[in-house]
Each structure stands twice: as structure tokens, then as C-alpha cells.
Amino acid sequence: MxxxxxxxxxxxxxxxxxxxxxxxxxxxxxxxxxxxxxxxxxxKPPHLLIAYFQHRWPDVLWHVPLASGKETAGGEKGKEKDKVIALTIDDAPSEFSGDIARLLEGYGARATFFVIGGQVKGREAGLQDLVRGGHELGNHAMHDEPSRSLSPSTLTAELREVESYINGTYDAVRIPHPPRYFRPGSGFFSTRMRQQVKELGYRIVLGSVYPHDPQIPHPAFNAKHILSMVRPGSIIICHDRRGWTVPMLMEVLPELKRRGYRVTTVSGLLEAAAGKRGAVERLEDTT
Incomplete structure (x- = not known):
């Protein structure tokens, strides 16, 4: 065996x-x-990654460097004069735009609304109300689709069509036109697009705080995301055309006010940065 x-x-x-x-x-x-x-x-991209993006693509606005405030994301320390952030709202106008504007007014906040041209018809008066309320309008092309996939000729045509709506709005209320800001659909861009929109007089604006609210319809969850990420110079991205945006902002705005933040437009944030270590000059020299 x-x-x-x-x-x-x-x-x-x-x-x-x-x-x-x-x-x-x-x-x-x-x-x-x-x-x-x-x-x-x-x-939830770390701030170092956002800073790298700003350095890598300086002609695209991700955030705005301010003076040497000491606040970190989610914290409360820092110089009050530096506690300025921009709120941007995509996919305007919609049936919710007025409610958003009234809520912002209640907290002394302003925002940049990025306009989709295909949603303007029948809501021209609403856009005028936004501008009268101290908000500003940016260009978000004609349709809710990835702008990067558009041909150069189509992108140019869409930008000019939306620009005509924006210009008509400012002319109607007799308010000077703001700088030209463009947020590409889906947030993706290419080298060709960057050069093209620059030649058309636009600056691409993305952001540094994005709760992915189109995909996550939970106001409290999205509010916590924003409040955990925000810091002086942040650009917040959220969306119109969703019923959960107002409840989300109802949680975000009072807490930002409690922390001493001033919530303003993209132009307001850039103006706040003017003279603070030449932030605006460094950014504008790249465009």
C-alpha cells in the first residue's frame, strides 16, 4: 500500500x-x-486637484484665489472680507427660477444663471426679473447636451443665438451687459473649444463645488456636500429645472450666512478678488 x-x-x-x-x-x-x-x-475633488486644474487650464475658471484667509473647507475661521463665493445655476430659465430668485433675495445672495436657449421662449419676463434682481446671465448653449460633441459651426451658431437672448434681456431692462461667460453642457471641453469660445469673446466657467444634483435628487444630502466643500473663492454649481433645488438652497444659504459668506455672481467674485495679490490680473492675462 x-x-x-x-x-x-x-x-x-x-x-x-x-x-x-x-x-x-x-x-x-x-x-x-x-x-x-x-x-x-x-x-468630491480635493482642493489641490481643483488648484491643479486652474493651473493646467488657466483660461478656464474653476475657482478664484482670494487673499490669505485661513479657512479650510467646512471650517469657520478666516478673514470675513475674503469669505466670498460665487453661486452658479445651470439650465435656466424654468418654472423654478422665480422661486430660486426669491429665496436668494431673502438671504441677500446673488447668482449667475446659465441660460439654455431652448428654454427661453415664453420665459423672457422671468429672465428680465432675474437681471433686475441683481443676478447675471451666462451662456449654456441651446440644448441640454454635451457641448464638446458639437461641431465648431454648430457651437458658434448656438452661442450667438443664446447671446441674442441674453443681450435682449439686458437691453429690455436697460442694464449694462456683463462679461461673456460660457459653461459647456456636461462640463467637458476640448482644446479646440477653448480656442473657439475665446475668439468669440467668452470665458469658460466651470467650478469647484458640485453636488451632482441632477443625478442625486436629495436636497439634504446635496446641501451637506456643498457645505463640506465650500471655501473662500469657491464657485458652486447647481441646477435650475429641478424641484429639489429650492429645498437644497434653503439649507445651504442660511448656513453660509451664519459662517459669514457673501454669495454673489461670477463677476462679483472676480471683482472681490481684484487687488488681492493680483488674482484677477493673473487670470485675465491668460484670456
């Missing part, structure tokens, strides 16, 4: 079993981190 080594039939020792469990846990953890970390960075 053949003989087999006894070790083939021995159960794993306690030490060997622990070692295998440890390595299995490490592999599982690394696997989870490999898949989860990129999504987390997209959802």
Missing part, C-alpha cells in the same frame, strides 16, 4: 489561516479602493 506524507492531510495551522485571512482582506481592500477612489474623487 503506498504511503502518503502525513502533512498532506493536516489542517492549516491557526497562524497560517490568520495569515491567509489577512492577505485576503488586504486584497479585498485594495480592490475596493481601486474602484471606489476614482468615483469619490470625481464626486
Amino acid at each position: 503506498p504511503r502518503f506524507p502525513l502533512r498532506l492531510f493536516r489542517l492549516p495551522t491557526t497562524r497560517a489561516a490568520r495569515r491567509r485571512r489577512f492577505y485576503t482582506m488586504i486584497i479585498a481592500l485594495l480592490t475596493v479602493l481601486t474602484f471606489v477612489t476614482p468615483f469619490y474623487i470625481i464626486y
Whole structure:
């Protein structure tokens, strides 16, 4: 009868079993981190990444460097004069624009509304009310679609059509036109697009705080995201045309006021930065 080594039939020792469990846990953890970390960075990009984007694409506005306030994201320390942020609202106008404007007025806040041209018809008076209320209008092309996929000729035509609506709004209320700001649909741009919109007199505006509110219809959750990310010089991105935007802002605005922030337009933020270590000059020199 053949003989087999006894070790083939021995159960794993306690030490060997622990070692295998440890390595299995490490592999599982690394696997989870490999898949989860990129999504987390997209959802909640660290300020260093935003600063890198601003350095890498200086003609695109991500955030605005202010003076040396000491506040960190979610904190409350810092110089009050530096606590200025821009609120931007995409996909305007809609049936919710008036409610958003009234809420902003109640907290002394202003915003830049990025206009989709295909939504303007029948809401011209609403756009005029926004401008009268101290808000400003930016260009968000004609349709809710990725602007990066448009041909150069189509993008130019859409920008000019929306520009005509914006100019008509300011002319109707006899208020000087603001600088030309463009936010590409879906937030993606290309080198070709950057050059094209620059030649048309526009500056691309993205942002540094984005709660992904079109995809996440939970006001409290989105409000916590904004409040955990905001810092002096931030540009907040949120959206019109959703019923959960007003409830979200009802949580965000009083807390920002309590922290001493002034919520303003993109132009207001750039004006606040003027003279603070030449922030505006550095940004404008790239356009």
C-alpha cells in the first residue's frame, strides 16, 4: 500500500489561516479602493486637484484665489472680507427660477444663471426679473447636451443665438451687459473649444463645488456636500429645472450666512478678488 506524507492531510495551522485571512482582506481592500477612489474623487475633488486644474487650464475658471484667509473647507475661521463665493445655476430659465430668485433675495445672495436657449421662449419676463434682481446671465448653449460633441459651426451658431437672448434681456431692462461667460453642457471641453469660445469673446466657467444634483435628487444630502466643500473663492454649481433645488438652497444659504459668506455672481467674485495679490490680473492675462 503506498504511503502518503502525513502533512498532506493536516489542517492549516491557526497562524497560517490568520495569515491567509489577512492577505485576503488586504486584497479585498485594495480592490475596493481601486474602484471606489476614482468615483469619490470625481464626486468630491480635493482642493489641490481643483488648484491643479486652474493651473493646467488657466483660461478656464474653476475657482478664484482670494487673499490669505485661513479657512479650510467646512471650517469657520478666516478673514470675513475674503469669505466670498460665487453661486452658479445651470439650465435656466424654468418654472423654478422665480422661486430660486426669491429665496436668494431673502438671504441677500446673488447668482449667475446659465441660460439654455431652448428654454427661453415664453420665459423672457422671468429672465428680465432675474437681471433686475441683481443676478447675471451666462451662456449654456441651446440644448441640454454635451457641448464638446458639437461641431465648431454648430457651437458658434448656438452661442450667438443664446447671446441674442441674453443681450435682449439686458437691453429690455436697460442694464449694462456683463462679461461673456460660457459653461459647456456636461462640463467637458476640448482644446479646440477653448480656442473657439475665446475668439468669440467668452470665458469658460466651470467650478469647484458640485453636488451632482441632477443625478442625486436629495436636497439634504446635496446641501451637506456643498457645505463640506465650500471655501473662500469657491464657485458652486447647481441646477435650475429641478424641484429639489429650492429645498437644497434653503439649507445651504442660511448656513453660509451664519459662517459669514457673501454669495454673489461670477463677476462679483472676480471683482472681490481684484487687488488681492493680483488674482484677477493673473487670470485675465491668460484670456
